[in-house]
Amino acid sequence: MTHLDGKRVFVTGGAGFIGSHLCKKLSASTRKLTVYDDLSSGKVENVKHLPNVRFVRGDILDLKKLQSQEKTDLIFHLAAQVVVPYSMENPIFDFETNARGTLNVLEKARKDDARLVFASSAAVYGNPTVFPTSEDYGFHPFSCYGLSKVVGEEYCEMYSKQYGLDITIMRFANVYGSGCHGVINDFFDKIHRNPEKLEIIGTGLQSRDFVHVSDVVKALILSTKGEIAIGKTYNLGYGKTIKIIDLAKLIIKLLNLTGKTVITTTGVSWQGDVNTIWFDIGKAKKELDWTPKVSLEDILKEMIHERRLDQ
Ligand SMILES: NC(=O)c1ccc[n+]([C@@H]2O[C@H](COP(=O)([O-])OP(=O)(O)OC[C@H]3O[C@@H](n4cnc5c(N)ncnc54)[C@H](O)[C@@H]3O)[C@@H](O)[C@H]2O)c1
CATH class of the missing domain: 3.90.25.10 (UDP-galactose 4-epimerase, domain 1)
Structure with a gap:
């Protein structure tokens, strides 16, 4: 038995690197798991063999399709344009996917009154001058990718404050492991x-700061347990x-x-x-009872x- 038993879970970007590791873990503990991915960089082979997974090929920019998906209790939002140099060459595409796409996913969360975990990045800190860098360092993005993640985070804050949604923001350092x-x-x-x-x-x-994908997946799941992580932001790195x-x-x-x-x-x-990039991971360790292994x-x-x- 886990806290996710019986929950309907929806993972955007679930066919990608981190998303597929997350889905592998989730498929063992939930019977209703939907992977929503446009396969722009992910692969359906990453998830199609998993038990209890329903795969939907869809774009997070397609609000109508997103909203028409079955009601869900919990959303892990990982779909994104993830390449920093690409974001500098294609700032509008990057903005569309990471900022407007996140807003669309938040709209789905609002419609369903679902809890949401947002995959953010070290890129929101830009070039920090304080090390290890903690969550309260503030936003100083240095790339269009970093800025579009800041916008995503800000919308999460807004939806949390104004609509009372239960949202957790996870900032990843450099995530590694199979398929990365x-x-x-x-x-x-x-x-x-x-x-x-x-x-x-x-x-x-x-x-x-390199962190293994299995440790990131553990923290993502732990963040949905109980109330402690609601409305909070955590750094996930190795420290x-x-x-x-x-x-x-x-x-x-x-x-x-x-x-x-x-x-x-x-x-x-x-x-x-x-x-x-050098994360202070004290907050996640303390509040989520999580230690990267x-x-x-x-x-x-x-x-x-x-x-x-x-x-
Ligand atoms: N890998 C890292 O080191 C790292 C570090 C910091 C933050 N992140 C964040 O973690 C998340 C997952 O990253 P990843 O490394 O697994 O990347 P990835 O590219 O492997 O996964 C992203 C997934 O999103 C899907 N996707 C992209 N645009 C989409 C759209 N418009 N609609 C639907 N699906 C779409 C892709 O097909 C892919 O499956 C991203 O939000 C990324 O910004 C990753």
């Missing part, structure tokens, strides 16, 4: 193509940071390529890239194993 995208995959791909050279985009001095150049060295070490792979840097990063080294070992790079 981002810098670690990029490094593995590059080394696979040419083990003699690993090029880092940027200076390599940017640093990131440690590592420079990208040190991440590259660690990967090379774990692949037994030390002395064989030369690291180079482009020196120039992409527009909207930030220097340091999987270290970066474990994440890397899991990914090396999955890609059969250890054979």
Whole structure:
């Protein structure tokens, strides 16, 4: 028995990386789970084998279709345009999906009087100057993606205050694990193509807080238990940071390529890239009784194993 037994749950972006891990966990504890995803980056194969899942191919920008879905008790809103450089090249598309799309999902929550958990991002902090960065640092977005997430959060606040909806905002650091995208995959791909050279985009001095997707999923589910997380915002990271150049060295070490792979840097990063992500996770630990369990080294070992790079 879990607190979600018998609840009708609706996951936007459920066919994506984090969403599909969440649905896998949820499908074991709820009998009414709807995945709503336009498959722009997600894959139906990620969820179609799961028990108790009803898949709907739909766009969060299609308000009519969203509103016509069966009444739900709980919404996890993860659908988004997630690529920072893309948001800088296509700010209107990014805004539409992340800001207006979130507003549409909030309208569905309002219609159903459903509880909602919103997937936000470290990008709302921009380039913080206080470390580890806590939830009350404030909004200083540095990319269009960060700004569209701020708008999403602000609408959540508004719907919470004005319509009395039960909403929790979760800000993710850099989430990793099976099926993820981002810098670690990029490094593995590059080394696979040419083990003699690993090029880092940027200076390599940017640093990131890597958290495993299983720990994020645990926190998302815990946030829907009882009343404690209603109206609150939480950072979800591992609570440690590592420079990208040190991440590259660690990967090379774990692949037994030390002395064989030369690291180079482009020196120039992409527009909207930030220097340091390092989360203070004290609030989630205390209030949600949550502790991330999987270290970066474990994440890397899991990914090396999955890609059969250890054979
Ligand atoms: N992965 C991370 O490190 C990270 C960090 C911070 C925040 N987040 C947030 O977590 C959430 C999930 O990210 P992810 O890494 O799983 O990304 P993802 O791209 O794998 O998943 C996003 C999903 O949303 C779907 N989608 C996109 N636009 C849609 C639309 N208009 N209508 C319906 N579905 C749509 C995609 O098809 C995909 O399945 C996003 O909101 C993202 O901003 C992720």
